[in-house]
Amino acid sequence: MKKSIYSLFVVFMMLCVMSCGTATQENDAQGASIEEPNNTPLGQASVVDDVSAANILQVAIGSPDHTTLVAAVQAAHIEHVLVNAGPLTVFAPNNAAFAKLPEGTVENLVKPENIATLTTILTRHAAPGSYNIEGLKKEARKGRKLYMATGDYLEVTTEGDDVFVGGAKVIASIQTSNGIVNVVEDVILPKSE
Numbered sequence: 067m068k069k070s071i072y073s074l075f076v077v078f079m080m081l082c083v084m085s086c087g088t089a090t091q092e093n094d095a096q097g098a099s100i101e102e103p104n105n106t107p108l109g110q111a112s113v114v115d116d117v118s119a120a121n122i123l124q125v126a127i128g129s130p131d132h133t134t135l136v137a138a139v140q141a142a143h144i145e146h147v148l149v150n151a152g153p154l155t156v157f158a159p160n161n162a163a164f165a166k167l168p169e170g171t172v173e174n175l176v177k178p179e180n181i182a183t184l185t186t187i188l189t190r191h192a193a194p195g196s197y198n199i200e201g202l203k204k205e206a207r208k209g210r211k212l213y214m215a216t217g218d219y220l221e222v223t224t225e226g227d228d229v230f231v232g233g234a235k236v237i238a239s240i241q242t243s244n245g246i247v248n249v250v251e252d253v254i255l256p257k258s259e
Contacts, residue, residue, distance in 0.1 A: 125240055132158055141176040141181065141184060144189075157231055159251075187253070195245075199248070202229045206223055212231060
């Protein structure tokens with residue numbers, strides 16, 4: 067009995083392999099264009115789901131104020147990070163924050179040869195855990211710094227009701243299915259030493 071099941075399995079696998087090879091050969095013979103696979107797997111970032119609550123990436127994509135951030139995330143090929151289960155807090159610079167950078171900075175960072183630098187800058191905007199504005203205020207009162215995905219620690223401060231992380235003012239918190247998006251008015255760059 068076991069031998070016959072094994073034999074059927076082997077025959078089935080051979081048929082699958084042969085049919086896959088035949089289809090590829092037929093496409094090649096007909097001169098049909100075969101699309102090259104994208105070498106950057108998006109994983110869960112490519113899942114389209116209109117039923118579940120929006121994740122961090124979906125919130126950013128849906129925001130007209132974050133088109134530069136989304137373009138940078140896509141250029142760095144880190145979309146998959148923003149859809150992981152989390153919880154994750156992302157400090158999302160708005161378009162106006164990117165516009166404050168010296169002219170040509172964003173265009174230079176999205177070039178293929180600068181992707182490592184871009185990825186580091188973007189990763190500096192993510193912290194494990196969920197920190198909305200009220201949570202950030204608690205961290206500031208306790209004098210704690212936030213541990214960022216780059217391994218850096220960013221200072222959390224308050225001035226009146228305003229909250230700043232790494233010097234960037236947090237202007238809104240948005241709950242997502244996998245964490246928090248905190249909209250910030252500045253790009254968080256490493257301190258020059």
